[in-house]
Amino acid sequence: MRKLIGTAIAATAVAGLAFGAQASTLDDVKAKGHVQCGVSQGLPGFSNPDEKGNWSGLDVDVCRAVAAAIFGSGDAVKFTPLSAKERFTALQSGEVDLLSRNTTWTLSRDTALGLDFTGVSYYDGQGFMVRKDLGVKSAKELSGAAVCTNTGTTTELNVADYFRTNKMDYKVVAFEKADEVVAAYDAGRCDVYTTDQSGIAAQRTKLKEPGAHIILPEVISKEPLGPAVRHGDNQWGDIVRWTLNALITAEEFGVEKGNVASMKDSKNPEIRRLVSAEGTMCENLGLQPGCFANAIAAVGNYGEVFERNVGPSTPLGLGRGLNELWSKGGIMYSPPFR
């Protein structure tokens, strides 16, 4: 009996040690053979499953690019759909390795929540959508309106700030799931639907009559959306940051999904470093040579990702705007690959 108790105590102690000292995220990910990626519960253009359960979208492509950089295949990734409310806890607790879920980079999230944001995959701003027949032309006319939004988002706080600053009354109706917000807005529970402009464009496609609604001109906030990882594992954070930067640099230098294989023969040293023809960029991150080339081969460069998921030819029909490269009038900018 004493032996049994001794064994039990020893086992618990070992389990305690194992739990206390976590291995690095990269080792964990390699051991299980896939990246576990937290995405939205269904936001067209950003992360949305089709009828077969295949995920697509801009946020999903960031996950796939990271998976390709590590494993060489964009399919070595599993997705965990998360509500706005659940997302940070899921990342903190290790349920997901990477959160790529149209999440705004803010100071308090970067610090008090124990997260690290690893760049911006989409520059967004909060907007308002109303019914055309209300005759509202500006957000300044919205005093007394009922506003539908999501709980646990920066949106909820921005709308409070905006109405407070402009000394207007409002009633906020905050739902947990995006689908319920849209359903309630469509049923007339609210006058206004508010979220990031890209989100409005995406959700508008779900309304009964998308044409009967207009998006007001005001953009009331800065919403830099980007992938986030747990604080404290710098290597993992660097992998995600530089995979995203690789997609942006690839667009800048004309490296595409179709031509990335032939770019090893390029004369441009920056391109040569990007595709691992020169230097030890991937090795510095703890990855195999050719990691960025694999990421680009899996999803294409940033421009291709944008066009495929949210660009003018998609139902969302969003223009590049701020998300155009810095060299073409936008603010998408990657530090150099050197």
Add this chain to the structure above:
Amino acid sequence: MADSSTTLNRSSGPPKTKVAPWNDPKVRGFFFQVVLLVALLWFCWWLFANTTANLERQKIASGFDFLGTTAGFGIIQTPIDYSETSTYGRAFMVGLINTLIVSVIGCVVATVLGFLIGVARLSHNWLVSRLAAVYIEIFRNIPLLLQIFFWYFVVLRLLPHPRDSLRPFSDVYINVRGIFTPNPVPLDGFSVVVIAFVVAVVAIVFLRRWATRRQESTGQTFPVFWTSVGLLVLLPLIGAAVTGFPMTWEYPKATRFSISGGFTIYPELAAMVMALSVYTASFIAEIVRAGILAVSHGQTEAAHSLGLRNGPTLRLVIIPQAMRVIIPPLTSQYLNLTKNSSLSAAIAYPELVSVFAGTVLNQTGQAIEVIGITMLVYATISLSISAGMNIYNKKMALVER
């Protein structure tokens, strides 16, 4: 084997040799209790230390300081003063009160509805008892969350837009945004009316005692119920008349978007009360039916043979005895209803889980503290309900002489 032979020796007579301490069942029992306790304490300490270490390592904020910082978000239904500049602690109070509001209203409505349906289920009228059975079988067997969505989204869609509000009275508006009625605003001197009301309540308590004593000594009954109703209505009314009706009304007004001012019942609250009470009433109805059937038919026959009609038989003989069977499971239903109110988050009713374990948790990221407080609150509410119902149960229990 050695153990049992020692025991046998001892039971057959006084021990001749001194038993070694590790063979003494008392010492052994004590030893294992201590080992278990130490292991449990060590486990708790390990959990705590591990959690704090991990929080520290990931630089996640901890502690309860966040309760004093500014919340910065709006809440639709605020029974106490609350604005975006209030603290997270205040937001917690709003959530808690909203939980209590929906639970209390839900329990009252569910009880009334449940008793009516339960009695109807036993009715000799074929149609009435069939209808009650259909009600019970439908609402008891559909998941509550679906019922909540049904009430919220279906009822919501049926109601008109604010511009075409239903107006059963000139100052009452019913539309997709809620029910808007005039709000009574007390003026100076309203305290007289409140005092008159309290006096009426006290008078009723004494009247009841007096009526019971008189009936026990003389056998004469007194119409306590109608007298009580009269007192409750008349005394405050006289008080109001003397002070010149110190009350005014705040009327709802149509604005550009909706109706504002007055007293508002939001559709989220209405849907939650409907869903919770209709669902729980189906269980209460079955409990009531079981309770009534548990009272033997002889009691009814005895009451009838004493000349009591059906109504008084039910009221004076059957129900009081049935209550003893009904109260314990009824308590469980109240507990269920209160805990089920946490499903409100799905339809934007701002109760504790939605406001505190939802928005506040997300803004502060302090999952352990927030979820801990929330669990503690639900445990406290549930234990309070249980305690209250236990007192009531004791009062109703069979007094054995």
